[in-house]
Each structure stands twice: as C-alpha cells, then as structure tokens.
Amino acid sequence: MSVGFIGAGQLVHALVKGFSAAGVIATHRITASSPETDLSTATSLRKMGVNLTTSNKETVKRSDVLFLAVKPHIIPFVLDEIGPDIEERHLIVSCAAGVTISSIEKKLLQHRSAPKVMRCMTNTPVMVREGATVYATGMHADLEDGKLLEQLMSSVGYCTEVEEDLIDAVTGLSGSGPAYAFTAVDALADGGVKMGLPRRLAVRLGAQALLGAARMLLDSEQHPGQLKDNVASPGGATIHALHVMESGGFRSLLINAVEASCIRTRELQHLADQEKISAASIKKTTLKKVLQQPGVSGTGVAVRTGISLNSPSSKHK
C-alpha cells in the first residue's frame, strides 16, 4: 500500500514522522507534493526518505491512500487539479478543517462516479505517536476503507470514527488542544521561574506534570473531579492554588477556547461553501509553479483564479 500527501507542511511532517516511527509504512512508499520546495518541513521529509515532488498529479498516481493536507481554501484548487487522475483504488482522506465530505464528493463527482472520500481531524502530537484523531466516512467509502484509515491513524495515537457533524467540535477540542497545552506549560514554567526554579527544570516539570495527569485520567475510570480531589489534601498547598484558578474563571476560559475554535471552524466551512473563492486566494507565484507541472491544464486550474472569458462568475465549466 502506498500513501500520498498533497501538501508538505506541519501536518504532513508530523504524520510521516509518526507513521515511520510506528513502522506502519516504509517512508519510500510515501510521496508528498508541494509547489513550495523551500519549506523547512519539505527538507525534513526528504531526509526521512519520503519521495518529495512538486507535482500533485505525480503524488496521486503513486498512492492508494491520498491525504489532502493543505489549508482549507486550497482544497478546491487541488481537487480541480487532481480530479481527472483519481482512480477506483484511491481513498481520499481530507484533513482540512471545516471542509465537508459532501463538498469534496461534489467536486470529484465531475470526474468519477463513486469517489471514496473520508474526512479526518487529527493533531500534531501524531508526531510522537500520541495524536487524537477522529474520522467520518463518505458515501462511497466502505467499511474496509474506514478500517484501513483507522489502522494507519491508530498507529500514531487514539483514533475513532464519528458522525461528520461532530468534527468541528473535535477541531475545537483536540485539534486546537495542543496549543492550549503549550500555552499552559509556558505559563506554568513562568510560575516556577518566578518562585526560583531554573527555566529548563520548570519547563520539564510542568510538561511532566501535565503528561502524568493526562495519563492518569486516560487510564482511570474516575471522574477528573475525583482525581483532583485526591490531590487536594486538607488545608494544603494544592487547594490554595485551585482557589486562585477558580477565582479567575480558569475553567470558563477553556470552555471559551473550545467554543471559539469550533465556531471559527464552522465559519471557515460556511465561507468555503459559498464558493467565495477570491482570485487572490492562491499566490500567482505558486499558481505558476503548479501550471508548470506536466499534465496540468490551464483550464483545469486557472479558471479558479482568473475571470473566465466566457462568464463573469468564477465557476467551473
């Protein structure tokens, strides 16, 4: 089985790092493409033994499972470009936040009668094989396709199937979650440094405390409140600390964060659905590189960025 990635950025780098550490697929069976060759992640991918190309079409040809790992607003361009090259065997897995299965199926149906599409939301800790992934299965994808994707993603962390309408909420929680954690550890380390610890030790202890607590919760049947109670001895240091956190509305800030991320995801999806794709949404320098690829026709891609000569709207023929 071969895996392809459209895109060669942070997410691709993290997934490939995780997959190869897990030994679930050999790097020479992975192809990644991006018109940008000077991404730092592209260099790392090459070093890992991945086949790196500037041609999305080449990636499609060389893969069975094809991950779409580009920014949401780039997805339509990519689908227009690779649509003609999708074969029966291809399983398309979109990792783009807010991009619906039906919007992808709609585009691909112009080229193929039963495109197998899945949608997943994962996160960067796949890099250390502790990712959190959910996926939803499109109309034409089978149970086996789901199992295949689950096998891949379980090798790099937790993975479960969900109904598609939950994916935006998952984005807000575990998609963005690592950023909340990095911010928290930075602040905890500041606290430790304020009270006299050297920075490195403070970062280490803060991260270890979070990791250990999360592991305890995952391994336990108990409620997080119960686990918190177990750490807070009467009149002790911990309950004093918890009080200042509650006084500042700590919990509320985290609920706000999950909500804000989820709402923004739905907003992005809504904008995409309206097909308000501005002509400027893809850089001319990038477009030029794409058009230079063998097999890419101007009509396939360029019509998205330029006003079509035949009609003022930028819709595909």
Added chain:
Amino acid sequence: MSVGLIGAGQLAHALVKGFTTAGVIAAHRITASSPDTDLPTVAGLRKMGVNFTTSNKEATHKSDVLFLAVKPHIIPFVLDEIGPDIEDRHLIVSCAAGVTISSIEKKLLQYRAAPKVMRCMTNTPVVVREGATVYATGTHAEVEDGKLLEQLMASVGFCTEVEEDLIDAVTGLSGSGPAYAFTALDALADGGVKMGLPRRLAMRLGAQALLGAAKMLLDSEQHPGQLKDQVCSPGGATIHALHFLESGGFRSLLINAVEASCVRTRELQSLADQENISPAAIKKTTLDKVLQQPGISDTSVGTKNRVNLFNNRSGTKKV
C-alpha cells in the same frame, strides 16, 4: 532491599502501584503502616501484596529505605515514635511538603549520630509511572543513597536531584500540577460537550490532546511558544481560541496557582518550624491505636500532646 512506607494513603498507594508495575521491587518486600485501617487505599495496598501493619515500628524494622508519606504535621509524632528504631542501614526519605531535612535530622539526632535523611517532592502520576520527582540529600546521606533513591523514583517517572531550597517551588509546580490539569481537563470536556460531543469522547480527546502536547514538548528542543506557533495556522480556528485564553488572563492564572501553592507550602513549613504543634493535631482515636502498638511507650509519644508533668513546653524528653 526492602522498602517501608509510614503512611498508607494516596501517595503511598501511588508509589507502591508505580514501583510494582515498574518491577523495580517486589510487593512482598514492601511494608506500609498506618494506625487507620479504614482508608480505602489500605485495601488497595493489601491487594497488591504489600505487608500492611498498624505498627510504624514494624515498618521501620522491615525496611532499608523508609518513606515518610504522612501529612506534614504528623511527621514530628512519627519521628518521635520510630526514632529509637532507626539503624545505620536506614535511609529516611520524607515526602512531606514543607518539612525540612534539618528539622528531621534534628529530631533523629536525639537517637542516632548520623541519620541518613533525604527529602523528596513527587506527585500522584507515579501511579502510572509518569511522575515528576525531585530530591535533596541530607548531611549524612551519601551519593550512593541519592543514586538508590533516584533509581527507585526514576522507575516511576522523571527524577532529578535539586538543592533543597527549590523544593517548595517544585511543590507549587509539579506537586500540585496534576490538580491544575484535572481541572483543565474537566473544563475542556465541558467545552466539547457544549459544542455537541458526547461526554466520554470529549474527556478522551481532551486528555489525549494534553498528553500528546506534553510529550511533544518533552521530546523537543523547541520552546513551547514555538510549538504553539506551529499549531496556529493563519486566520484559523486555533489562533481564535488562543485569543480568548489570553484575553481572560489564562497564563496569569497559572502563574498565580504555582505561586499560591508554593507560598502555602512555605507557610506550612514556617508553622511547623515554630513547633506550635497543638495537642489536637493528632486525633485521640488515632493516638490510642498508636499507643496500643508493641514497643511504644507513653513517654516517647504521649508527651507531644499532653502537658509534660515536669515542664510546660511540649518538647520530647530523652528516652
């Protein structure tokens, strides 16, 4: 090597679970003691195959490395009780927040010329072998003693030696840290549920996200701010969420928390140093159970909570 634990509560239970899972010591070579047999953790310890006793003296006799895993205000009573039973081989490791090595050495010097004392601050995730432990070495403990403790504690998580004056700050950070995390996880799950996720899935995803991020940070040379930047794509969902956290002073709350825990730890230490140990500090029912243990004399323990007939200060009389 045998390990003893004075105390059979949350920490003792977590340490034993971690040690036995790690295979660093067999359960039958561990003895834990507490006068209180009703603690739920006592049943857990028994099930693991640990020798449980109500006699602190017995735990002392049966151990080489002896952890003091009781609440800080109980430490003086325990030291008075087991002081006469400490031998040359014993390595005393206090896990009590805010209790200084010198206060422990001072007490034990009444019974022994060179008591080997160490002090550590650990945390409950030792139970899943992901603890965070620091330790400081006392006057009469050797480098080998430090290595021995480090070997034990490294089997259940991160462990490093520090100067003793850092330990209160460590208490505020990684000692209390798991409680901050459990609170955060509860709130994150609430957020997920608010946006439509079932509770179990929300909890699972929240915990997994924190775990994965922490692991990334530990495995990386990069600054947490750098890692945060990499998750925030332009105009995306994550940077919108972060703005909410910053607007609410999220970082400041965590700094406050670490500080509050550290300050309280120092407060408890200061109270203990003043030796203002109230007669009510130990329950009469508990004291009663302790006094029933073989080898305990009234004079060694009782003077701490009764007015001494010979003088009014609550100091220990030499036995």
